[in-house]
Amino acid sequence: MAYALPLHQHGKSKVRLGRVWRDGNVHHMVEWNVNTMLESDMEHAFFKGENTGMTATDTQKNTVYVVAQRMSQKCTVEQFAIALAQHFVLTYPLVSKSKVYVEQKPWNRVQMGGLPHDHGYALAGTEVRTAYVTYDKAGKLEVTAGLKELSLLKTTQSGYEGFLRDEYTVLPEVNDRIMASTVTCTWKYTNQPTCYDAAFAAAKSALLDAFLGPAKGGVYSPSVQYTLYNMAKNLLDRVPQSESVFLNMPNLHFIPVNPVGSKFNNDVYVATSEPHGNIEAVVTRRGMIPHAKL
Ligand SMILES: O=c1[nH]c(=O)c2[nH]c(=O)[nH]c2[nH]1
The missing domain is CATH 3.30.1130.10 (GTP cyclohydrolase I, C-terminal domain/NADPH-dependent 7-cyano-7-deazaguanine reductase, N-terminal domain)
Structure with a gap:
């Protein structure tokens, strides 16, 4: 039937x-x-x-x-x-x-010093500001400020070359790719800033500036690792009260597509979130003790 x-x-x-x-x-x-x-x-x-x-x-x-x-x-x-x-x-x-x-997705062009960035984007409305505080009977106060879910992307000025190649390696070397990440960052204050909002703003713009570079032209990234270190370094440079920085940056891959034999022309990418690379580090001023990952 x-x-x-x-x-x-x-x-x-x-x-x-x-x-x-x-x-x-x-x-x-x-x-x-x-x-x-x-x-x-x-x-x-x-x-x-x-x-x-x-x-x-x-x-x-x-x-x-x-x-x-x-x-x-x-x-x-x-x-x-x-x-x-x-x-x-x-x-x-x-x-x-x-x-x-x-x-x-709400990717918005980043405004840098009032200028629209040539190729830098941030995801609207996802970033969370964090604060972790401890205080003990001896009166010791420790403040670790931070942010998470800050999604950043640049459509160029990123590459990845010169890495180890063996029988397990298929990744081509590239000197132009999309770089995207959802940044988690914490920084510990040795001295308390007079204004936490101003210190936070300085820290965030240090991260953005090092990831994206100037509005016109950007800055080249040879790896997420190098960019991560420069973001942390920029933060330590611009926030003198901070002593150590923890950064976690997934490498969210945008994979070039050649639909049905058509030529990839730096135009269409498969957007992925899994699997993704995951790069993290702690960067401190010399002699400072790194703070734990929170
Ligand atoms: O910037 C990168 N760092 C890596 O460690 C890595 N590994 C990989 O496959 N691609 C990339 N890109």
């Missing part, structure tokens, strides 16, 4: 991508999380196990990257979703309706 099939559809979920448009030195970047769903005359797949004419969800995923690449001018999330939705219906005769849902 054949039962009714009043609804069926198939699609791909959570296709995450980064799209960068390069206008000379000024880059425009978006990160999208795309879900596709196709309604189609595919009853025979359910009833008979025949896949003839089916647009595979893997094909749908590749198409997400291809259409993102075809958007040659900087576009809105709506314009991209329309182009993708129309592509499915206009390309595949059995597809009667396409449904495309896209979420855009």
Whole structure:
């Protein structure tokens, strides 16, 4: 006995991508999380196990990257979703309706000293300020200030070369890549600042400046490790009351995509959060005792 099939559809979920448009030195970047769903005359797949004419969800995923690449001018999330939705219906005769849902991450261009940064972005509204305080009977006060979930990204001025190669290494050496991280940082005060807000602001801008470099041109990073050290160093330079800095920086990979043989043109990337690199260190003034990771 054949039962009714009043609804069926198939699609791909959570296709995450980064799209960068390069206008000379000024880059425009978006990160999208795309879900596709196709309604189609595919009853025979359910009833008979025949896949003839089916647009595979893997094909749908590749198409997400291809259409993102075809958007040659900087576009809105709506314009991209329309182009993708129309592509499915206009390309595949059995597809009667396409449904495309896209979420855009709130990456905002960083303003540095009042100037928009050429290629530096920060995620809006995610950063958390932290304070860890201990006080003992002898009157000893220890204050460790910090921040976490500060997401930073730059679309260029980052590379990774010269690392050990053996039979387990497949990673190509690159001198231009996206670098993105969600920074956790704590710094311990030897002397208490007169204004914690001002010290926090100085610390945060020290981190941002070392990660991104100047608004025009940025600064080259040969590794997350080097940038991390320079962020900590900048903080110790600019916050004289601090004695040691702990930094944790996941390396959130944006992997170049060549959708269906098309050439990667520094434009479309698979946006990933797992697995990710994880780099951390404690940097202190000479003679100072490092504070524990909190
Ligand atoms: O900046 C980097 N540091 C690493 O330790 C590392 N490892 C890796 O695979 N890519 C990178 N990038």
